[in-house]
Amino acid sequence: xxxxxPTLEDRxxxxxxxxxxxxxxxxxxxxxxxHLIELDLRPLEAHRGPKRSRTLVVGSAAVLVGGLAVIxxxxxxxxxxxxxxxxxxxxxxxxxxSVPTDTALAPQGTxxxxxxxxxxxxxxxxxSGLTPPCPAGTDTxxxxxxxxxxxASEQNLAAPGFVxxxxxxxxxxxxxxxxxxxxxxxxxxxxxxxxxxDAGFVIVTVDPPATPTSLRFTVAVAERDGTTGVTSIxxxxxxxxNRTGDQTTLTFIDGVPAKATRIQVRFKKGxxxxxxxxxxxxxxxxxxxxxxxxxxxxxxxxxxxVLFTAIDGNEHVVDAGGEMI
Amino acid sequence: MExxxxxxxxxxxxxxxxxxxxxxxxxxxxxxxxxxxxxxxLAWAWxxxxxxxxxxxxxxxxxxxxxxxxxxxxxxxxxxxxxxEPVSSAESGWSIDGDLADALRLLPDHQRLAVLMVHVYxxxxxxxxxxxxxxxxxxxxxxxxGLRHLRNSLSKGITP
Numbered sequence: 001x002x003x004x005x006p007t008l009e010d011r012x013x014x015x016x017x018x019x020x021x022x023x024x025x026x027x028x029x030x031x032x033x034x035h036l037i038e039l040d041l042r043p044l045e046a047h048r049g050p051k052r053s054r055t056l057v058v059g060s061a062a063v064l065v066g067g068l069a070v071i072x073x074x075x076x077x078x079x080x081x082x083x084x085x086x087x088x089x090x091x092x093x094x095x096x097x098s099v100p101t102d103t104a105l106a107p108q109g110t111x112x113x114x115x116x117x118x119x120x121x122x123x124x125x126x127x128s129g130l131t132p133p134c135p136a137g138t139d140t141x142x143x144x145x146x147x148x149x150x151x152a153s154e155q156n157l158a159a160p161g162f163v164x165x166x167x168x169x170x171x172x173x174x175x176x177x178x179x180x181x182x183x184x185x186x187x188x189x190x191x192x193x194x195x196x197x198d199a200g201f202v203i204v205t206v207d208p209p210a211t212p213t214s215l216r217f218t219v220a221v222a223e224r225d226g227t228t229g230v231t232s233i234x235x236x237x238x239x240x241x242n243r244t245g246d247q248t249t250l251t252f253i254d255g256v257p258a259k260a261t262r263i264q265v266r267f268k269k270g271x272x273x274x275x276x277x278x279x280x281x282x283x284x285x286x287x288x289x290x291x292x293x294x295x296x297x298x299x300x301x302x303x304x305x306v307l308f309t310a311i312d313g314n315e316h317v318v319d320a321g322g323e324m325i
Numbered sequence: 326m327e328x329x330x331x332x333x334x335x336x337x338x339x340x341x342x343x344x345x346x347x348x349x350x351x352x353x354x355x356x357x358x359x360x361x362x363x364x365x366x367l368a369w370a371w372x373x374x375x376x377x378x379x380x381x382x383x384x385x386x387x388x389x390x391x392x393x394x395x396x397x398x399x400x401x402x403x404x405x406x407x408x409x410e411p412v413s414s415a416e417s418g419w420s421i422d423g424d425l426a427d428a429l430r431l432l433p434d435h436q437r438l439a440v441l442m443v444h445v446y447x448x449x450x451x452x453x454x455x456x457x458x459x460x461x462x463x464x465x466x467x468x469x470x471g472l473r474h475l476r477n478s479l480s481k482g483i484t485p
Contacts, residue, residue, distance in 0.1 A: 008476055011425055012444035015410060019445060022408040023351050026360035 232323035233307070241288075241306055241325050248303045248325060251285040259318045260310035266322075267306040270298020335374055342384040343367055346391060349456055352441035353434045354395040355405035361398065366391035385456050405430050423479030431478055436471030439464050444472075 006014070238253040248267075256263055263278040267288045274294075278286050288303050290296040307322030346366065351359030366387045370377050377383045399405070407426040429437055438457070442448040443464075450464035457464075 008472065008479070009444050011410065012440065015425060016445045018408050018411050019351070019356070019441070020348075022356045023347055023360060026351075026356055 232321075234321050234323075235319040237308075237310060237319045237321055239308070239321055241323060243302065243325060248288045248306075249285050250288060250306050250308065257310045257318050259312045261313045262311050263308055264311060265306060265308045268304040269296070270301040272297055334378065335371060338370070338378070338383070339367060342387070343370075345456070346384055346387055348446055349388060349438065349442060349453075350391050350395060352445070353392075353438035354399060355407055355430070357406045358395050358398045358403050362391040362395035365394040382455065385458055388456050389458070399434075405434075423481070425479065428475050428478040432471055432474055435459075436467045436474060439467035440471040440475060443468055 237257055240251050240253060242249050242251065250265060250267075252263075263286070265276040265278060265286055265288070267274055267276075269288075269290065272290075274288075274290060276286065276288075276291070286308075288306055303325050305322060305324045308320065310319040312318050343363065347360060347363040349359075350363045350366075353359065354362065369390050370383070370387055377386065380386055407429050410425040429441070432440065439450070439453060442453045443450065450461040450468065453459070453464045454461045459467075
């Protein structure tokens with residue numbers, strides 16, 4: 001007796017559990033082997049003004065003595081890419097946020113310009129996600145771009161309790177995706193995020209992440225130059241930036257994490273983003289300067305922001321942070 | 326108390342309509358983009374829950390929100406991804422034509438949506454049309470064309 005040749009309809013019907021399993025794998029439910037990524041968003045009071053008040057400035061000069069540990073430097077030419085492009089040129093305030101669904105569907109009672117702002121200082125957002133290993137051969141940890149400030153991403157999904165604004169501010173979901181995705185998993189992995197039914201939480205799913213570790217970031221949000229967005233991201237490494245004359249430095253107040261074997265630093269100057277890799281054994285302060293031999297296309301412009309990732313010997317990100325300067 | 330009720334209602338919505346939407350979006354745009362866009366739409370739903378819950382067809386409305394996200398993602402070059410067909414089918418004793426996942430990727434998204442929702446998930450064209458805002462007759466047309474294209478692709482053993 002011959003077996004029956006499966007019809008196309010049979011094949012499709014048998015495909016259901018496979019498709020459902022793939023969908024389930026892409027949802028944001030933690031499994032038994034998951035690792036926690038926590039995101040703690042603490043919006044600051046909205047304020048205007050050219051400069052933010054800065055803390056932890058005292059004593060920074062003394063810590064700078066051990067710095068200047070630049071080993072590798074490359075420059076990213078900023079392309080005119082989409083909002084999720086790998087360079088931060090999309091932080092240009094001239095770029096359209098293009099959020100037709102949000103603006104078109106703005107709820108009744110919102111201001112005419114569609115802006116909904118919740119800057120309650122007590123608002124806290126946390127998230128969790130899966131971090132199984134990244135596929136073999138994926139070597140993108142620590143690359144990519146996480147920028148601070150700038151316009152909303154294309155999927156501006158501000159929600160009650162999730163602060164920020166429509167359509168000009170980063171949301172918890174935006175921040176979760178950017179804060180987790182780029183320093184932690186690099187560009188080759190994807191990430192999704194969504195608020196959970198519990199107010200104040202956002203669920204982050206990283207697929208497939210590279211770093212089987214637990215990270216927690218505090219993300220400060222404030223208004224700057226008329227845009228509400230992220231102004232700093234802080235993990236477990238305390239740091240400060242200091243601008244003296246033409247020189248800007250990044251200082252790790254308590255040193256770098258013990259597990260870190262190198263620190264990867266990115267900073268934006270004019271329209272260029274520069275990347276430096278610092279050897280942690282040489283000191284705890286890093287001068288943010290265009291490397292010798294490279295052309296500073298924007299010599300008159302200050303550094304806009306700096307971000308760093310601390311990376312261990314297995315090329316896993318063990319911490320990250322940064323702020324607008 | 327009110328917040329608990331709201332949370333439970335939203336939770337129930339995510340479990341029912343959210344799951345339906347996830348299947349719809351994954352069928353139309355592939356698993357990766359489909360799930361991401363569903364997550365984005367559910368985030369939007371959470372924000373606008375009071376308004377959404379009062380709608381006659383909240384899942385249909387949310388489908389449009391998710392579709393906006395998905396189209397952007399696909400427009401940026403995000404691939405349409407489907408898992409490989411289970412090995413058991415291929416080991417049924419016959420040589421099965423073509424790779425089903427690859428053939429699905431080649432279908433226009435509306436045809437793929439109709440084929441998968443009807444023949445994988447057992448929806449009627451009316452049900453598909455209700456969530457996508459498409460007349461049932463149009464869904465049936467997508468379904469016929471989709472199956473024809475799928476058969477052609479599989480018989481040729483194409484690979485993208």
